[in-house]
Amino acid sequence: MPIRYLGIDIGQVESMQLSPDRTQVLAKAVLYPEYVENFARFGTRFSIVSPEISAAGVNNLDTLLQPYINVEPGRSSRPLRSFELQEASITDSRYQDGLSVVLDAAETGSLQIGTPVLFRGVEVGTVTGFYLGAMSDRVHVALRVSKKYQHLVRNNSVFWLAPAITCSSA
Structure with a gap:
């Protein structure tokens, strides 16, 4: 190999x-x-x-x-x-010096470690891990946002779970 x-x-x-x-x-x-x-x-x-x-x-x-x-x-x-x-996603040098963010969600949906974080279609970060909340009723999603884009994250930022697969017909 x-x-x-x-x-x-x-x-x-x-x-x-x-x-x-x-x-x-x-x-x-x-x-x-x-x-x-x-x-x-x-x-x-x-x-x-x-x-x-x-x-x-x-x-x-x-x-x-x-x-x-x-x-x-x-x-x-x-x-x-x-x-x-x-873990492969953690080794990506684009995110080593980036901003660590933890989001609270009801479930992980289609997210996986390494799933990209997109802003207007541009990859600005990656999912680095998951863990259950204290009561096990929520999931905490750990992200790393590239240093280049960390200015986009503010106290009132909202993150949305995008569909894993989108299909369109012409």
Whole structure:
């Protein structure tokens, strides 16, 4: 399985095996020598990329044929050699420095981790997680809005759940 950054192969998973207690998969990967210094460091995030279908469209269809691991480089200069895979949506560098927002909803509907947050059809953020409220009667939806667009979020902002699929006929 290739390891990619911005569509460029920077490494390869060499082997995978079950941990001794059989609760997780351990993977051994190699980064190509020219990429080790920039990617084998603290803060680097690795995530498996999978196909996504959402209100914003279809993404990552190439992973139907060959899945891959996406990399977002860390900012630290401290070297690191052991990593854990993260949720793919959280690793998106467009949102790492963004505004975290938690919304209150009756249900998640068609939302998933990684569902884009749209403003006038432009992707301005992403859904990063869900958790039940204290009484378990509400769902809290965690979002991350890009730093570039965080000025759009105000105390009186209203968020709407868009339909997952829209169809039209001509």
